[in-house]
Amino acid sequence: MRSSTGWAVKSATARERIMVPPDKADGGGKRPGEFELIEKIFAPLTVGADGAYALKDDAALYRPASGCETVLTVDAMVAGVHFLPEDPPEGVARKLLRVNLSDLAAKGAVPRGYLLTTVWTEGTSLEWIEAFASGLGNDQVRYGVTLWGGDTVKTPGPLTLSLTAIGEVAEGQMIRRGGARPGDDLYITGTVGDGGLGLMVLQDKLRGLNAEDAAFLSRRYREPDPRTDVGPRLCGVAHAALDVSDGLMADLGHICEVSGVGARVEMDLVPLSEAARAALEMDEDLVAQIAGGGDDYEILFTAPAEKAGAIADIAAETGVPVTRIGSILRADKGLSTVDGSGRQIPLKQLGYRHF
Numbered sequence: 001m002r003s004s005t006g007w008a009v010k011s012a013t014a015r016e017r018i019m020v021p022p023d024k025a026d027g028g029g030k031r032p033g034e035f036e037l038i039e040k041i042f043a044p045l046t047v048g049a050d051g052a053y054a055l056k057d058d059a060a061l062y063r064p065a066s067g068c069e070t071v072l073t074v075d076a077m078v079a080g081v082h083f084l085p086e087d088p089p090e091g092v093a094r095k096l097l098r099v100n101l102s103d104l105a106a107k108g109a110v111p112r113g114y115l116l117t118t119v120w121t122e123g124t125s126l127e128w129i130e131a132f133a134s135g136l137g138n139d140q141v142r143y144g145v146t147l148w149g150g151d152t153v154k155t156p157g158p159l160t161l162s163l164t165a166i167g168e169v170a171e172g173q174m175i176r177r178g179g180a181r182p183g184d185d186l187y188i189t190g191t192v193g194d195g196g197l198g199l200m201v202l203q204d205k206l207r208g209l210n211a212e213d214a215a216f217l218s219r220r221y222r223e224p225d226p227r228t229d230v231g232p233r234l235c236g237v238a239h240a241a242l243d244v245s246d247g248l249m250a251d252l253g254h255i256c257e258v259s260g261v262g263a264r265v266e267m268d269l270v271p272l273s274e275a276a277r278a279a280l281e282m283d284e285d286l287v288a289q290i291a292g293g294g295d296d297y298e299i300l301f302t303a304p305a306e307k308a309g310a311i312a313d314i315a316a317e318t319g320v321p322v323t324r325i326g327s328i329l330r331a332d333k334g335l336s337t338v339d340g341s342g343r344q345i346p347l348k349q350l351g352y353r354h355f
């Protein structure tokens, strides 16, 4: 074991001895040791981040810009639970990074860097790891983040990945879930329902779409588009925000609960992609999937009426559609959805079971 090699190589090795049968502890010679993995595959992902010390120290150093606070979030993905072992590794990497960047964006934070824990299995090939790292590398350029550190261990269990994303926001400006006020307008970025429908396509539960629409929806599930351009511009504009991962109605329920307010969604205003519209034309019951399915990673936020102009400007400047879909009401009004003629649509019909 080499000392002072960083990225917790020491502890990784110690843990491998505990968790992996001795005859398998060296990886069977199928791929380089953990030290080489870190140096050859992961250290290049730190380029540009001086405080990462090329993964050659025990910890990274980070100083947010003057007047800024640090925003932290973490998400883990387990093979067989959050992705399929046969999914392309580049795509797994993109999703892992992007779901975290989406959380930062929803808080108004600018992403800066990330920490990565990789838990490999005996079956994880060098090719898989290289492709995974290259997926991270491409997205790093796209979103302006770098790897700052992490840990790599082996397990007899399923391949597991955990990423902690770190961002910055001006002091006191992080957008919380709890700031919604009665009278606020309710907005969403992008389109709603693509992620949930995409999962149905991948599970072969949604047939009859043309190939282009099916591919679009699958991609939206596999590779979300975190709204990193819109998020930071919502500071000082939005009263409350979160990213839609559990489903539009469930996540709106989270805002209402924490803010102590009610809300009404006008279903006719909810923005749909062409592909989602095509799916809905085939089967109108899919409205439940659109309102209740998760994995959209769009930002759902509330803002007072006087910010409507500023919000239109943000949409124009970023090229990301931002649509008003309803209103925030007093808590005693509860959570409701109405159709184009103002008639209530039962929440149960929309796959919403929280209340």
Ligand SMILES: [Mg+2]
Pocket (backbone or CB within 6 Å): 102, 103, 106, 242, 243, 244, 245
């Ligand atoms: Mg979230």
